[in-house]
Amino acid sequence: MHLDDYLQFPSTLPILVEDNLFLYPFMISPIFLSDEDNIEAVNLSLKNNTPIIVCPALPEEEGGRDFGSIYKAGVIGSIMRKVELPDGRVKVLFQGMQKGKIVEEIGTKPLQGVVDLIKTHESNSQTSEAGLVILKEKVHALAKVSNYFPPDFLKTINDNNEVHRVCDLIASSMRLKKSQAYELFIIEDDETKLLKLMEFLAEEIEASKLQKEIKTKTHSQIDKINKEYFLKEQLKQIQKELGTDNQRDEEIAEYRRKLEIKKKYMEEDAYKEISKQIDKLSRMHPDSSDASMIQSYLDWVIEIPFEKLASKKLDILDVRAQLDKDHYSLKKPKDRIEEYFAVRELLDRRGIKDKKAKGAILCFAGPPGVGKTSLANSIARALKRELVRIALGGLEDVNELRGHRRTYIGAMPGRVVQGIIEAKEMNPVVVLDEIDKVARSYRGDPTAVLLEILDPEQNNKFRDYYLNFNIDLSKVIFIATANDVSSIPTPLRDRMEFIFLNSYTPQEKYQIAKKYLLPQELKKHGLKNSEVFISKSTLEKIIENYTRESGVRNLRRRLAEILRKCAKQLLIDPEIKKISITNKNIEEYLEKTIFEIEEKEKVDLIGQVNGLAWTSVGGDVLRIEAIKIQGKGTLQLTGSLGDVMKESARIAQSVVKVLIDNNKLAIPLSIIPKPPVDKEGKSAKITPSDVYRRFDLHIHVPEGATPKDGPSAGITMATAIASILSEKKVRSDVAMTGELTLSGKVLPIGGLKEKLIAAYKAKIKTVLIPKKNYDRDLEDIPEEVKSKMEFIAVSRIEEVLKQALI
Structure with a gap:
């Protein structure tokens, strides 16, 4: 069929881009479409009742759908049938008619272009006939050394004398690269096309001859292997008749069997190494030391599960459900884990293999x-x-x-x-x-x-x-x-x-103990829910007074200790059906209170400040104490302080001295000892600065056996020094944390959540925190802590003293 019989060319046609197939005019081929541009091109062709041109994609641009990623020639034909498949793809049956080329680019959504027919130019008829005879001879020569051409195909070629038709038939049956096929496809001159195809056929004949030679050698080798196999089998039978132990041969055969099962799942270097060691073992004397070493190696490597992968597909909803089932609270960590696996699931669904992604x-x-x-x-x-x-x-x-x-x-x-x-x-x-x-x-x-x-x-x-x-x-x-x-x-x-993952609040620990720890421990100790009852107030008391940690590991131990005693009671006295643990009898099951965060002082005192500290087991309230002694202005520090904390104390002393010198901290002159009288009966004038010259300071952080370090006690020590030198009381319901610079600035600190939870346990009403922490970290603080406390942001030491000193 010739299109120019009923359609005038050049003509504007939609373009279908084919990544895999290379079509020829005589073909009727099914084409599977998945991308929108190709489907739109087919729909446009059917809607306008026009032909469509199928152009192959460039090898390096497969998947591209623009003019830069396709060859500019292809097959013009019609869509005979279109079927939508359940998986979302579209199947069309395409009938090729004539070759065409794109002479002008029109549109991109879908691709459209002005298409003209590729006209064939016949050369000298005698030259073409002679070339066609030689071409058919080469086809028959290739058919003898390969399986490219079946007999029916050879008969079709022999019966046909149309040069372009014969060349296209032969090219379609050869395994040509896409670039070679296209090079032949667009040649319009008969003689040129014949010579080019003969060149490809000559190369393929040489390659096929070489392959045949290699196969012959391989078959000879296989025959040799088969011979060895039969001889070995005969040897086994002889050994069996003689009663010789052939267990080692069976072990080696088992290694080989397992290796062959895993072969297609492992890399070539792994297969070669394991196979080499099996061969080496088969040649060794079983009693040699190397044989034992190689056998140990094979026992390890043959168990590597190359062929096994967990088959369940990644599902973010399953991850979320499991995390919520196993863990209470931990909202931010759970969200981040879900995000991590959501990305992996999306990559898997879309087939993206990027490792970095x-x-x-x-x-x-x-x-x-x-x-x-x-x-x-x-x-x-x-x-x-x-x-x-x-x-x-x-x-x-x-x-x-x-x-x-x-x-x-x-x-x-x-x-x-x-x-x-x-x-x-x-x-x-x-x-x-x-x-x-x-x-x-x-x-x-x-x-x-x-x-x-x-x-x-x-x-x-x-x-x-x-x-x-x-x-x-x-x-x-x-x-x-x-x-x-x-x-x-x-x-x-x-x-x-x-x-x-930060510390849990007391309320979170209570919920974890109630929903997870207690049911798990009851099951571990063989107890039923109906046999042991622990009241809410008792659980809270255990959390507050018998454990001191960020997590719940020691809380689990305390519950296990209680349940062990319960199990013993139930066995000793069968009449006991249920054991209740209350605040009144808790001491029968647990030893005396181990930990306790002291509540705040009931009265305001001079030189005693509530500081907040972070420890590896959570937050704590440090009551920093300061006293002054008549002396020469020296500073003494006790309480197992680290280098950073000692430096904070010296900085705090210097900052307070500057405040006194600049009259920003009022000092009652009456507390300063009068200087001695000179010979004339006069004494030097007393100034506020004399207060730090005439007194030695001693700062102590209680629990002296516990090492303490970190910069966040800066404002606490400054407040203690300012209080003792000015004899102003410090509010007992105020706690503070923050690093201090020599210029009086308050810098941010870490571990705020743990520190505020400790302040909450100590029943402190007001906490002074650095402004940067106030702006960025308060959203992480549990609601039960925020609802019971007031947070004041401070950026300078003057603000701290204004809030803390009375």
Whole structure:
């Protein structure tokens, strides 16, 4: 059929871009469409009842839908049928008619262009006939050494004498590259086309001959292997008849069998290394030391689950549900975990393989017992993956992670590979516990190996020294935990994103104990809910007076201690059906009160200030005391203070001196001792500045056996010094925290949440905090704390003294 019989060319036609197929005019082909531009082009063709041109995409631009990503020639034809498939794709049946070329670009949504027909130019008929005969001879020659052309196809070519038709038929059956096929496609001259196709055929004939030769050699080798196989089988039967032990041969055969099962799932270097060791073992005497070492190696590597992956698809709703089920509160950490897995799910759904896009490694940071490891457990449960925990605390040998070289006695794979083997899947959740406590020694720096393990750019080819081949860790979900982020080396810290878990409030601890800890411990101790009752006030008392921590680990221990005694009582006295634990009998189950945050003083005192401190087990209220003694203006510090805190005290003294010198802090002159009288009976004039020259200061932070350090006591010490020198009382219901500079500025501090929770427990009504903390950190403070306290933002020491001194 010729289009120019009923349609005038050049003509404007829609353009369909085909990524995979290379079509010819004589073809009727199904085409599957998924992108909108191609579907719109088909719809336009059907709507206007016009032909459509199918143009192949450039090899390097597949997926592109613009004029820069396609060849400018293709097949003009019609859409015979269009069907919409359930998966959203569209299937069309396309009938090719004639070749065409785009002579003018019209539109892009969808692609449209002015298309003209490619006219063929016949050369000298005798030359064409001679070339066609040679071409058919080469086709028959290629058919003898390859399976490109079936007999029916050869008959069709022999019966056809139309040069362009024959060339297109042959080109469509050869495995030409897209660029070669297009080069032939657009040639209009018969002679040129014949010569070009002959060139391609000559190359293919040489390649096919070489392939045939290689196959012949391969078959000879296979025959040799088969011969060896039959001989070995005969030898086995002979050994069996003679009663010889053939267990070792069976073990080697089992290794080979397992290796072949895993072959298609592993990299080539892994297969070669394992296969080489099996061959080496089969040639060794079973009693040699090397045989034992290789057998241990094979026992390890053959268990690596190359072929197994957790099959459950990532679902953010499952992650959210599991986190809410297992953990109370922790809103921000939960949100960040959900965001992390939401990104991974979206990438998986859209088929994006970019390693960098999957984000940094998560690291849960916070005090002991706040739920870092249990969050990782919840993630593993939500994803239906195995959990592997690798304790890094005190790890100092780099080979523990990298694996020992097989030359050493007792060598074994690194902990990560061992974890994957234990998990029996290549994509478990691996928890790197206590990553901040990795040690360094002469055995190397394990953090350097962790850099490679946690880097998504490198860990797809992680090299374990014991295995001696690369293993892919990119599918593993790594989660780290740490108590102190500052002790993690900077390069390693750069590869992780930290999610900070802070202290729980008393109310949060109560809810956790009620909903999680108590039911879990009852089950562990074999007790029923109906057999033990602990009142709300008793639980709150246990939280406040018997534990002192950021998390709930010690609270769990206290509940376990109570339930052990309950279990004993129920067994000793069968008549007891239910045990109630109340404030009256709590001391029968727990020893005396261990911890208690002192409530605020009932009266205002001179030189005693409520400071707030952060500790590894939560916040605390430090009552800083100051006294003055007649002397020469020296400063004495006690209370196991660190260097930073001592410096804060000296800065505070200097700042208060400046305030006195500038008359910003009123000093009653009556408290200053009168100077001695000279010979003339006169004494020197007393000034406010004499107060810090005539008195020595002694500052003490109680609980002297407990080491204390940090800069956030600056304004507290300044207030204590100002109070004692001016003899003004400090409000007992006020607490404060903030770093102080020599110029009197109040700088921000860390650990605000824990400090304010401690102030809340001590029944303090007003807290002075640095202005920057007030602006950025108050939203993180629990509502129950904010509702009971007043927060005042301060930026200078004068504001602090105005609020604190009476």
